[in-house]
Amino acid sequence: MKRPTRNDVARLAEVSGWTVSQVLNGRSDVSITEATRARIHAAAEELGYRPNHTARALATGNTHIVSLWAGRLSPFYALVLTHLRREAHGHGYRILISDIEESASPLASLGPVDGVIAVEHAEWAHNYLDQVNHMRMPFVSIGAYYLADTDYVGVDLNGGVRDAMDHLVATGCRRIAYACTGGDASGDEPRAVSYRSHRLGAGQPVEFIDTCGSRAGARVGVREFVAAHGRPDAILCHNDEQATGVYRGLRDLGLNVPDEVSLVGCDGIEEAEYLDRPLTTIVQPIEEMCALGWAYLSARMRNPALPPQHAVLRPRLSLRSSTRDVAV
Amino acid sequence: MKRPTRNDVARLAEVSGWTVSQVLNGRSDVSITEATRARIHAAAEELGYRPNHTARALATGNTHIVSLWAGRLSPFYALVLTHLRREAHGHGYRILISDIEESASPLASLGPVDGVIAVEHAEWAHNYLDQVNHMRMPFVSIGAYYLADTDYVGVDLNGGVRDAMDHLVATGCRRIAYACTGGDASGDEPRAVSYRSHRLGAGQPVEFIDTCGSRAGARVGVREFVAAHGRPDAILCHNDEQATGVYRGLRDLGLNVPDEVSLVGCDGIEEAEYLDRPLTTIVQPIEEMCALGWAYLSARMRNPALPPQHAVLRPRLSLRSSTRDVAV
DNA sequence: GTGAAAGCGCTAACAT
DNA sequence: ATGTTAGCGCTTTCAC
Numbered sequence: 001m002k003r004p005t006r007n008d009v010a011r012l013a014e015v016s017g018w019t020v021s022q023v024l025n026g027r028s029d030v031s032i033t034e035a036t037r038a039r040i041h042a043a044a045e046e047l048g049y050r051p052n053h054t055a056r057a058l059a060t061g062n063t064h065i066v067s068l069w070a071g072r073l074s075p076f077y078a079l080v081l082t083h084l085r086r087e088a089h090g091h092g093y094r095i096l097i098s099d100i101e102e103s104a105s106p107l108a109s110l111g112p113v114d115g116v117i118a119v120e121h122a123e124w125a126h127n128y129l130d131q132v133n134h135m136r137m138p139f140v141s142i143g144a145y146y147l148a149d150t151d152y153v154g155v156d157l158n159g160g161v162r163d164a165m166d167h168l169v170a171t172g173c174r175r176i177a178y179a180c181t182g183g184d185a186s187g188d189e190p191r192a193v194s195y196r197s198h199r200l201g202a203g204q205p206v207e208f209i210d211t212c213g214s215r216a217g218a219r220v221g222v223r224e225f226v227a228a229h230g231r232p233d234a235i236l237c238h239n240d241e242q243a244t245g246v247y248r249g250l251r252d253l254g255l256n257v258p259d260e261v262s263l264v265g266c267d268g269i270e271e272a273e274y275l276d277r278p279l280t281t282i283v284q285p286i287e288e289m290c291a292l293g294w295a296y297l298s299a300r301m302r303n304p305a306l307p308p309q310h311a312v313l314r315p316r317l318s319l320r321s322s323t324r325d326v327a328v
Numbered sequence: 329m330k331r332p333t334r335n336d337v338a339r340l341a342e343v344s345g346w347t348v349s350q351v352l353n354g355r356s357d358v359s360i361t362e363a364t365r366a367r368i369h370a371a372a373e374e375l376g377y378r379p380n381h382t383a384r385a386l387a388t389g390n391t392h393i394v395s396l397w398a399g400r401l402s403p404f405y406a407l408v409l410t411h412l413r414r415e416a417h418g419h420g421y422r423i424l425i426s427d428i429e430e431s432a433s434p435l436a437s438l439g440p441v442d443g444v445i446a447v448e449h450a451e452w453a454h455n456y457l458d459q460v461n462h463m464r465m466p467f468v469s470i471g472a473y474y475l476a477d478t479d480y481v482g483v484d485l486n487g488g489v490r491d492a493m494d495h496l497v498a499t500g501c502r503r504i505a506y507a508c509t510g511g512d513a514s515g516d517e518p519r520a521v522s523y524r525s526h527r528l529g530a531g532q533p534v535e536f537i538d539t540c541g542s543r544a545g546a547r548v549g550v551r552e553f554v555a556a557h558g559r560p561d562a563i564l565c566h567n568d569e570q571a572t573g574v575y576r577g578l579r580d581l582g583l584n585v586p587d588e589v590s591l592v593g594c595d596g597i598e599e600a601e602y603l604d605r606p607l608t609t610i611v612q613p614i615e616e617m618c619a620l621g622w623a624y625l626s627a628r629m630r631n632p633a634l635p636p637q638h639a640v641l642r643p644r645l646s647l648r649s650s651t652r653d654v655a656v
Numbered sequence: 657g658t659g660a661a662a663g664c665g666c667t668a669a670c671a672t
Numbered sequence: 673a674t675g676t677t678a679g680c681g682c683t684t685t686c687a688c
Binding site for chain 4: 333334335345346349353379380382383384385386387388
């Protein structure tokens, strides 16, 4: 009827609860006779005993669960989750999925976790940083937007955007628009900032296309933009997902990529390579970001007193056929 | 230094631990003076008290966490996870991600969960079903492959494949190949079975393309297939993701979709609509699957003695331009 | 209206 | 080589 407990096993094997723990946890530092071990294993088997994770967590003080604070589960997050899951599972940890966008403050109802990994949470992290630090929960933030007061693995998208813009200019693009969520209201998001400063630095105007943060929005957004302002020579997109929407919108208009409009994305999701015009994109070193992020979190969980852990990785511009070749 | 406990709050507010519980859990069925309530809230606030999820779980017997057994985090899983996360969070539950393919038996180390949702786990579910049932853990399986002995939300991909095949035949396709992981070794996977029986029923040969389960594999696989056997009139793919790989492979060969080769996918991921030739696909009613799956699991967690809960949903063939129009 | 005590299933010292 | 004791932080029952 009820799930068997450790004591049920102990009773059946005629030993104490303690012995059961030692044996089933495979402790080799304590000596217990083969006979006893065997009896215990047999009893556990017979009862179908499974240790109670919760009780163990309460007793030891750690759950071996980390929370992943993610937003909408885009292809980018799927990638991040893939790598993070591998890291975590490989080290005996599990991942709990939170939705940063849904709850007012994920801190209020933080699950039974030993640590938190926040991915790409610009505004959010900023607002709640104090609380995060105050609760002394091991916390690492991964992504383009990072804050000095937590452990972080940053990505220098600024550099990535610069490379992309330079490449567009080098291939003869004059009007370069930026497509992102919210258009020119995109605030201090690193990519938008870099785009803006690059343009202004070159004495060029900035032009924003509002994607509403989705593929479908990007598709519509680019059509409206072109209808209103004519076609730019190139469009830099906030991410690959939105870039596919922009791509589709351009095709809807009968515009050729890259001959009429060059297109650049960001992230490096697999899908971007499979378009009819494989997408030139700013590839984030996602695997490395995750590996390092895990390493940081894991070290912090082991030793909360560790000095700050920081890294900033460089993205890589992958040139594909959605942009033109540099003239030789 | 240490995280404050309920007793710390009690001490500070000069009440008992019990009172703190009642107040902070917002119990309205017990009468406590406003003054006491206020003192307790103030004390909790001052200490930065957060209830300990683990201790509560141990005391109440449930964790409000459910495990999602998923395989590789493909775009399809991202969709499933999106909907499932919404359902779970909306009901005060969290989701723990497991990797079915990695661990020998996820049962061995089932986390601190109240229930399990398994998505698309054909072979696996089959092998471990006994154990699942034996441990009396609320369990619902979602997907094309389902087993009578657990709660499930099935999808009649058999019907979906039939519709797709009929449509291909109606648009003049004779040779229709099936692209999937492992090629003709795909065993009893429902789509493969339906394809096979449809072909054989029509007195036609079956032809398999091995995708190795990935986009890249599909791309290469289709090229090798065409090199060896010439081009089929149509290719039905195990899922949309692999279909994009096949699409790319066909473009590599300079073959036109759908004029030379019609293409059909399965799942209904967003990306499939954004190809240059939007993909005709068997759309799974993912949102409904997840909503119903959650409803089943949640009912089962509330009452383990409930009679079996079953449903089989129908997918919908979405006709887009990767297949030809039916002649009028 | 509030408190005291028992217990959830396990681990970690300290015995023997 | 094995058992005993005391918690982990909370909920729940019963007493005042």
